[in-house]
Amino acid sequence: MNPFEQDEAGRAVTDVEHQLATVHRLGVAFSGGVDSSVLLALAARALGPGRVLAILGVSPSLAADERAAAHAVARHIGVAVAELRTYEGDRPAYQANGPDRCFHCKDELFTRIGDEVVVAHGLDAIAYGENTDDVRRNDRPGAQAALAHRVLTPLVTAGLDKAAVRRIARAFALPCADKPAAPCLASRIPHFSIVSPLKLSQVERAEAALRRLGFQDLRVRHHGDIARLELPAADVARAVADPLRSQIHAAVTGAGFQFVTLDLGGIQSGAFTHAAISGAVAGE
Incomplete structure (x- = not known):
């Protein structure tokens, strides 16, 4: 293992641990992609796997192969997965498919997490895997939904860009470390x-x-x-x-x-x- 990658992963765990110092149980909006997987792994190491829940939104926009791969990554990390059926496809604004489609998708996800998962699993906070490169992009309206629902962004707060996220994924030997991006x-x-x-x-x-x-x-x-x-x-x-x-x-x-x-x-x-x-x- 590259010593730099190992050191970088260790620093990231410490940073996330500090960010989540007041959180007893954390839910991670999880897709199985490298960003949410690294966030899940960091949270599991910072809080312990038993205090972290991976929340996988399931709808026709999620490919069956991606669903299966997400479960495999969560098993590798040792964190339980809660599948959540989402109904963004019933929203007229989502169906219309404007440039803000991702906002309506993420708003559906975070609304249902708040309504159906937080209390049922005793969660104190929800986080998702935005990184610093994402923040600079103008084509990610889903970030506005996360902001509206007060979803935490530990990777951004830790200053991790996409390249750093991939290095940490390799340091943790995550199955998705070199997986290509797989948008919905x-x-x-x-x-x-x-x-x-x-x-x-x-x-x-x-x-x-x-x-x-x-x-x-x-x-x-x-x-x-x-x-x-x-x-x-x-x-x-x-x-x-x-x-x-x-x-x-x-x-x-x-x-x-x-x-x-x-x-x-x-x-x-x-x-x-x-x-x-x-x-x-x-x-x-």
Whole structure:
């Protein structure tokens, strides 16, 4: 293990321990991604695993593979998971899919945590895995929901950026340490195009099929009958060569799309929201 990573992890545990000095039981909004997993691990080490609860919001926007992976990470850390059914898909503002969609999703999550989990599990506070790089982005309206619900952000307070979070994940040997970012399935649908369970299911099925073909970092963007596949540059050449080319086509059309395109721009995190915020109507 890299001694620097180990020292950095130790300092982070101490910092989080100081932040949570008055908290007896903490709930962590948990997705299984590297940020929330590192927060869960830090909290477990600062407070003890028995005083920390991982809260996993479950809805059609959470892929089954991501749900299973989140449970695996929590087991590795030794913290119990409480699954919470959320109904952001019933909210008209969420369905409308404007640039503020993530606000309505997180507002649903934190509202239900407050109504259904806090008292039932005797929690004193809720935290989520925002890091300092997230704070500087203009495409994360979910942070406003966290602020409105007084959700703690220990990684930000500790001054941890994404790179530091990944180093700490490696120091703790977390299964997700090198996992690519995996935003919710709704992020694959262009803004102002209605979010529906059918569209989410099509994206999930297509991405799961592509992972079985060996692609791990990817996005399938939903443009009606057209699926726009985003891959890292290193994967583009093999994706267009047979036999993978025909296998990709079969996998994606098998998920309900009629046409399959490959975006030569590669993976573009937050592309729809950045375009909408800058005044363009994404997807047109």
